Amino acid sequence: MKIKNISIFRCPKDYGLLNLKDPHDKLNIHIEDGVLVCKTCNKEYSIINGVPRFVEFDNYTDSFSFEWNKHARTQLEIDVPFTTKVFNDRTKYNKNEINGKLILDVGTGVGRFAAIALEKGANVIGVDMSLSVNQASENLSSDPNAEFVQADLNCLPFEYGIFDHIFSFGVLHHTPNPEISFAALLPYLKPGGSISVSVYNKGALLYEYSKRLRTFTTTMKKKNLYMLCKIATRLLYPIYRLPIFKLLIYYLPINMHPNYQWRLLDTFDAYSPMYASTHTYTEVYQWFKDAGLENIELLGENSIGIKGWKTKE
Numbered sequence: 001m002k003i004k005n006i007s008i009f010r011c012p013k014d015y016g017l018l019n020l021k022d023p024h025d026k027l028n029i030h031i032e033d034g035v036l037v038c039k040t041c042n043k044e045y046s047i048i049n050g051v052p053r054f055v056e057f058d059n060y061t062d063s064f065s066f067e068w069n070k071h072a073r074t075q076l077e078i079d080v081p082f083t084t085k086v087f088n089d090r091t092k093y094n095k096n097e098i099n100g101k102l103i104l105d106v107g108t109g110v111g112r113f114a115a116i117a118l119e120k121g122a123n124v125i126g127v128d129m130s131l132s133v134n135q136a137s138e139n140l141s142s143d144p145n146a147e148f149v150q151a152d153l154n155c156l157p158f159e160y161g162i163f164d165h166i167f168s169f170g171v172l173h174h175t176p177n178p179e180i181s182f183a184a185l186l187p188y189l190k191p192g193g194s195i196s197v198s199v200y201n202k203g204a205l206l207y208e209y210s211k212r213l214r215t216f217t218t219t220m221k222k223k224n225l226y227m228l229c230k231i232a233t234r235l236l237y238p239i240y241r242l243p244i245f246k247l248l249i250y251y252l253p254i255n256m257h258p259n260y261q262w263r264l265l266d267t268f269d270a271y272s273p274m275y276a277s278t279h280t281y282t283e284v285y286q287w288f289k290d291a292g293l294e295n296i297e298l299l300g301e302n303s304i305g306i307k308g309w310k311t312k313e
Contacts, residue, residue, distance in 0.1 A: 001030065001031045001034075001047050001050055001051065001052050001147065002029060002030055002031075002144070002147055003020075003029055003030070003031065004029070005125070005147050006018060006019075006020060006036075007159075008102075008125075008158055008159050008162050009036065009052070009157050009158060009159075010157055010158060010159055011038035011040065011041060011043060011045075011157065012054050012151065012152070012155045012156065012157045013038065013041055013043055014038065014040050014041050015040075016038040016039050016040030016041055017038070017039045017040070018036040018037065018038055018039070018045070018157075019036070019037050019039060020034055020035075020036060020037075021034065021035040021036065021037045021044065022034075022035070030050065031047050031050070032047070032049065032050050033046075033047055033048060033049070033050075034046075034047040035047065036052060045157075049134060049137065050137050050141055050148075051133050051134065051137050051148050051149065051150055052149050052150070052157070053150045053151075054149065054150060054151040054152070054155075054157045055129055055150055055151060055152050058129055058130045058131050058150075059129060059152075060176070060273075060274040060275065061128070061129045061130035061174070061273075062130070062222070063222060063268075063272035063273050063274070064109070064128070064130035064131075064132055064174075064273070065130040065131035065132060066222040066223075066226070066272070067226075067265060067268050067269060067272065068109055068110050068130065068131070068132035068135050069131070069132075069134075069135065070226065070265075071110070071261065071264075071265045072110050072135040072138070072139065073110065073135075073139065074261045074262055074265050075109075075110065075112045075262065075265070076110065076111070076112060076115060076139060078259050078261065078262055079259070079262070083112055083113070083115075083116060084116055086113075086169075087113050087116040087117070087169075089299060089300055089301060089305070090167070090169055090196055090198050090299050090300050090303075090305045090307075091165075091167055091196045091299075091307065092196075092297065092299060092307060093117075093120065093165070095120045095121060098117060098120050098121065098122040098164070098165060099120060099121035099122065100121060100122070100123070101122055101123065101164035101165060102122075102123045102125070102162065102163050102164050103117050103122045103123065103124050103125070103163060103164060103165045103166070103167070104124075104125050104127065104158075104163045104165075104166045104167075104185075104188060105117065105124055105125070105126040105127070105167060105168075106127055106153050106166060106167070106168035106171055106185060107127075107128055107153065107168055107169070107170070107171025107172075107174070108126030108127060108128050108132070108133070108136050108148065109128060109130075109132045109135075109136065110132055110135040110136050110139055111126055111135075111136035111139050111140045111146075111148070113167065113169055114126045114136065114140060114146065115139070115140060117167075118140065118143050118145055118146055121145075122145065122165075123145040124145060124146050124147070125147045125148075125149060125158070125163075126140075126146070126147070126148045126149070127148075127149045127150075127151050127153060127156065128148075128149075128150065128151075129150065129151065129152050129153065130150075131150070133148045133149065133150045136148045153168075153171070153175070153181055153184065153185065154175070154180070154181055154184045155184070156184070156185075156188055158188050159188075160187045160188060161187070161188065161189065161190050161191065162188060162190070163188050163189055163190060163193060164190055164193050165189075165193055165194050165195070165196075166185055166188065166189050166193070166194075166195040166196070167195070167196040167197070168185070168195075168196075168197045168198075169196075169197070169198045169303075169305075170198060170199070170200075170303070171197075172197055172199050173199040173200045173275070173276060173277045173278065173279065174273050174274075174275050174276060175275060176275055178199060178277060178279070179287050182197060182287050182291075183287070183290075183291060186291055186293075186310065189310050190310065191310055191311060191312050191313040192309065192310060192311075192312040193309070193310050194307055194308065194309045194310070195293070195307070195308060195310070196299065196305070196306070196307040197284070197305070197306060197307075198299075198300050198303040198304060198305040198306075199277075199278075199279045199284060199303065199304050200276065200277065200278040200279065200303060200304070201278060201279070201280075201302065201303050201304050202278040202279055202280050202304075203278070204278065204302070204303075205249065205250070205253055206253045206254070206255055206266070206267075206270050207270055207276060207278055208278055209250050209251075209253045210253050210270045210271055210276075211276075213252075213271065214271060214276065217271040217272065218271070218272065218273070218274055222272060225268065225271060225272055226268055226272075229254075229264055229267045229268045229271065230264055232252065232254055232267065233254050233255070233260065233263045233264045233267050234260070236249075236252065236254050237254065237256065237260075237263065240254070240256065241256075253270070254267045255267045255270070279304050280304065281298055281304055281306070284304050284306050285298070285306060288306055288308040291308075292311060293308030293309060293310060293311075294308065294309045294310075294311055295308065295309045296308040
């Protein structure tokens, strides 16, 4: 954790200011291990391996803790131009718009999209409830403008109105109530700031048709499910590419990315999370309207992507 960022943190319990308890070296610019203490309620939050922790468990995100431990750098190293294109399509940020700005990456995973924002000169706070923050920190925390935090997006540990922009890609549909989770982000956005989100598209083959099997797969041990996904993505990929067998994919869907590691990651991601809802543009657009956001844009190609702006005061 970087000392310079302590001032933006707040106790998620009562919004109290936080102090660093007994810092070993107050001149350090980075705290690897320590404790943050709320000035109001005295609740303590650990800093472990450079990451401040505002939740005690990864709760319903344990499948992501598992998958990102397995695939800490898969999406950082494979098809970077594609990741950059996805980021640009879903945010429409230009470099001048976010250079030097404070941005919140909600559900950062291993920092796939945080890395793109950092390249554009942004200051990025990446938050995730899962233990993927360990990998994100390992991947990117050497950047002076990057910070990663383990916290619940429905109860974030930040000062209100602090972020110039917020983005969340492929995350809200993995929460118990995506609309409530979306609304929970808005108090942290500055007036005049923008928020961009993307969620699973209702009707998307993999996420829609995997629902029939998720009743069983979500109850399996993660390592057993992962092994089944390894077998399926090896054996079924060449079969599904044959025109005569192409329609069989509707019965046992897998991701069809040409890279095996990416294909395995996305297939496991479809079958393992406790929550995985799908949505329509109309539905998500209404979230933005109900929140009073302005200049709402429909973005993205393979997912439901929308961007809106908070009213200036």
